[in-house]
Amino acid sequence: MARSNAxxxxxxxxxxxxxxxxxxxxxxGTDGFAATNLADVAADAGISKxxxxxxxxxKEGLFAACLDEAGDLLAGEIERIARGDxxxxxxxxxxxxxxxxxxxxQRHLWRLLHDRTAPPNxxxxxxxxxxxxxxxxLAHEGVTELLALAGDTDERDISVMxxxxxxxxxxxxDWWVAHPDETAAQMNDxxxxxxxxxxxxxxxxxx
Amino acid sequence: MARSNAxxxxxxxxxxxxxxxxxxxxxxGTDGFAATNLADVAADAGISKxxxxxxxxxKEGLFAACLDEAGDLLAGEIERIARGDxxxxxxxxxxxxxxxxxxxxQRHLWRLLHDRTAPPNxxxxxxxxxxxxxxxxLAHEGVTELLALAGDTDERDISVMxxxxxxxxxxxxDWWVAHPDETAAQMNDxxxxxxxxxxxxxxxxxx
DNA sequence: GCGATATGACTCTGCGGTAAGTTACCACGA
DNA sequence: TCGTGGTAACTTACCGCAGAGTCATATCGC
Numbered sequence: 387m388a389r390s391n392a393x394x395x396x397x398x399x400x401x402x403x404x405x406x407x408x409x410x411x412x413x414x415g416t417d418g419f420a421a422t423n424l425a426d427v428a429a430d431a432g433i434s435k436x437x438x439x440x441x442x443x444x445k446e447g448l449f450a451a452c453l454d455e456a457g458d459l460l461a462g463e464i465e466r467i468a469r470g471d472x473x474x475x476x477x478x479x480x481x482x483x484x485x486x487x488x489x490x491x492q493r494h495l496w497r498l499l500h501d502r503t504a505p506p507n508x509x510x511x512x513x514x515x516x517x518x519x520x521x522x523x524l525a526h527e528g529v530t531e532l533l534a535l536a537g538d539t540d541e542r543d544i545s546v547m548x549x550x551x552x553x554x555x556x557x558x559x560d561w562w563v564a565h566p567d568e569t570a571a572q573m574n575d576x577x578x579x580x581x582x583x584x585x586x587x588x589x590x591x592x593x
Numbered sequence: 594m595a596r597s598n599a600x601x602x603x604x605x606x607x608x609x610x611x612x613x614x615x616x617x618x619x620x621x622g623t624d625g626f627a628a629t630n631l632a633d634v635a636a637d638a639g640i641s642k643x644x645x646x647x648x649x650x651x652k653e654g655l656f657a658a659c660l661d662e663a664g665d666l667l668a669g670e671i672e673r674i675a676r677g678d679x680x681x682x683x684x685x686x687x688x689x690x691x692x693x694x695x696x697x698x699q700r701h702l703w704r705l706l707h708d709r710t711a712p713p714n715x716x717x718x719x720x721x722x723x724x725x726x727x728x729x730x731l732a733h734e735g736v737t738e739l740l741a742l743a744g745d746t747d748e749r750d751i752s753v754m755x756x757x758x759x760x761x762x763x764x765x766x767d768w769w770v771a772h773p774d775e776t777a778a779q780m781n782d783x784x785x786x787x788x789x790x791x792x793x794x795x796x797x798x799x800x
Numbered sequence: 801g802c803g804a805t806a807t808g809a810c811t812c813t814g815c816g817g818t819a820a821g822t823t824a825c826c827a828c829g830a
Numbered sequence: 831t832c833g834t835g836g837t838a839a840c841t842t843a844c845c846g847c848a849g850a851g852t853c854a855t856a857t858c859g860c
Contacts, residue, residue, distance in 0.1 A: 394824045394839035402839085418709055420627045423815060434841050436818075445816065474795065502625055503710050536794035538786070542775075547787055549768040550761050557760025561753055568749075579745070580754055585792065587743035588681065600857025601805035609805085630849055641807050643852075652850065 403441055403451075406431050411452040415494030419449055419510075420503035449504060450513045456495040457517030463488045468524045474532045475581055481528070482555065482577050486570040489559070493566075496559040525551055610648055610658075613638050618659040622701030626656055627710035656711060657720045663702040664724030670695045675731045681739045682788055688735070689762065689784050693777035696766070700773075703766040732758055 397405075409431040413422045424445055428435040442448040463484045472480045489496055499517060504510050529548045533539070562573055604612075616638040620629045631652055635642040649655040670691045679687045696703055706725060711717050736755045740746065769780055 391822090391841055396824075397839075399839080420710060424817090425815075435816090436842090437840060439817070440839085503627060532795065533787075533790065536790035538790050543783060543787060546765065546768055546783055549764045550787075553760040553764025553767075554757050557756045557763070558753065560760075561756040576750055576753055580740075580750060580757075583740065583743035583745050585795070588739065588792070597856050598807060600807085601859070602857095603859075604805080606805080631851090632849070642850090643808090644806060646851065647806085 399441065406438060407452055407455060410448050411456065411498065412494055414449055414452055415497040418503045419501050446505065446508060446510050450509050453498050453510065453513045456498045457513065459488060461517050461520040464521055464524050474535055475585060477528050479578055479581055483574050486573045490570045493563045500556065606648065613645060613648065614659055614662060617655050618663060618705065619701055621656055621659055622704040625710045626708050653712065653715060653717050657716050660705050660717065660720045663705045664720065666695060668724050668727040671728055671731050681742055682792060684735050686785055686788055690781050693780045697777045700770045707763065
């Protein structure tokens with residue numbers, strides 16, 4: 387009977403999965419979970435929708451896989467930095483530098499972990515909470531050290547400050563995504579300059 | 594024929610619109626534009642879906658109306674503070690205090706202006722950009738003043754720092770939403786304490 | 801009676817998910 | 831070297847449903 391495009395193209399599953407993950411991560415990271423539709427992802431990846439379902443089970447399964455890859459990349463880098471000997475502001479700057487380096491060619495990955503349109507329960511929530519816990523733990527640890535230098539050990543103060551720090555990181559990444567011509571090295575310089583400017587010159591100027 | 598619940602209940606349009614806006618703002622602010630469905634909003638407001646369409650035209654129209662109300666509240670308050678004589682960090686703290694005061698009983702309104710699931714074109718985008726421009730302009734102005742104290746006048750530095758500042762505000766509001774028992778006055782104290790701690794004690798401690 | 805206020809019961813579209821079948825590759829026996 | 835059967839890689843064509851948006855109609859105040 388009539389022709390069909392079915393049949394293997396000789397691409398092994400593992401390789402195909404990586405292709406799909408790359409396309410899907412870009413789509414999810416750019417448009418968010420809810421606004422991404424799998425037919426488009428399949429088309430962009432050059433395959434058909436059922437193949438995605440064969441390999442990842444569901445839209446949530448695909449997102450969870452993207453998330454796991456991105457989360458591990460980010461949390462791994464932050465953990466690596468935390469093992470160093472930097473303290474206080476210095477540790478913050480080094481962490482940012484690490485993020486810039488790791489995300490340089492795939493800045494959209496940052497958004498995956500903060501997608502408010504992803505379902506708040508189920509497999510996705512587990513993956514998200516696994517990685518955010520790794521990250522939050524280290525952020526909390528860094529902020530605790532920092533505030534200790536100022537004699538503040540109030541647990542809620544630490545909690546608020548940790549949130550603010552994560553907010554700073556988030557907004558810097560957003561800015562970076564919106565300015566594709568800015569290199570990681572330039573961001574690096576900029577952040578260092580801003581931090582030292584704020585923490586030394588302004589205090590001296592105001593006192 | 595058979596009974597019907599149709600017919601006026603004596604509620605004038607202006608009043609009904611306010612009821613609907615209140616319910617819708619809560620839903621949009623909590624769940625986001627995409628995840629909110631109008632049938633639920635109508636049910637929560639104690640009316641039927643077609644009435645919403647009569648008064649607001651579409652889901653986007655309703656969201657735009659919520660947005661306009663919230664945006665004006667926020668931008669208006671920030672403009673009021675900006676007219677004062679505070680400069681640098683002090684201006685930042687006063688702005689935050691203003692936000693806490695204005696949003697105390699309706700913290701969810703904050704999220705409306707930052708809803709990534711809202712359509713990026715059309716009427717909504719116009720309202721968003723109108724209000725965010727008012728806010729961004731003042732944030733930019735405040736940051737420019739602040740960095741000038743440190744001798745930094747690089748335009749991109751200012752842009753990044755403005756983004757970071759807005760990120761801080763955003764994350765503080767999120768934290769506040771997540772901790773409903775925290776009063777505006779407590780947030781106020783906490784923020785003041787943290788800013789002064791960071792900017793004085795830490796510098797002295799490190800130098 | 802007439803206009804404003806209201807609703808039950810629809811239609812229609814987009815998208816997550818699936819059933820059933822098609823083609824290519826490959827190991828292995830004669 | 832050539833079948834040949836099994837399996838992995840793929841697709842077309844469909845289902846079902848949630849939710850945006852609409853139509854015709856009903857009731858109340860004045």
